[in-house]
Amino acid sequence: MSLRGEPGRGLEQGAVERPRHLDEVHVRATPEGVWNAITRPEIAREWLAGTRLASDWKPGATLRRVAPDGRLAAEGTVLEVDPARRLAHTFSATWNEEVATDAPHRVVWTIASLGPTCRVTVEHFDFVGETATYRDVRGGLGRILDGLKTLLETGEPLAIER
Secondary structure (H helix, E strand, O other): OEEEOOEOOOEOOOOOOOEEEEEEEEEOOOHHHHHHHHHOHHHHHHHOOOOEEEOOOOOOOEEEEEOOOOOEEEEEEEEEEEOOOEEEEEEEEOOOHHHHOOOOEEEEEEEEEEOOEEEEEEEEEOOOOOOHHHHHHHHHHHHHHHHHHHHHHHOOOOOOOO
């Protein structure tokens, strides 16, 4: 679901509305299982298009997403860590020339325990407009979260045709 700030809903008078994108998925897994799938490189690679994540997951740490061919796909800075509940970081896409010139934006992952399942919410916000990165996130985040859900529920990665 793509959202825009609405006057009267958290925007100050004269504030610029910035596009954001929010997506969520319900997963039959524990919050700890979801957290591990997000933060452990060997698990994330299975649902994150084969990319490797590298970070020590502490506020201020660098976060890198490296493509299977060794190219840097994205990078950012870890802003907030509340294990098995919330992760916030900046995100600067570099996977192609079109997105590489876009300004960084922020991403917040929220994991909510709902008994035998979890709701995983991912919000990308602070885009400087409907940039190439915004369009790519809007078009691909749902598939990525489907991959996370499938891996956690079946133990097998989701094969997605491109």
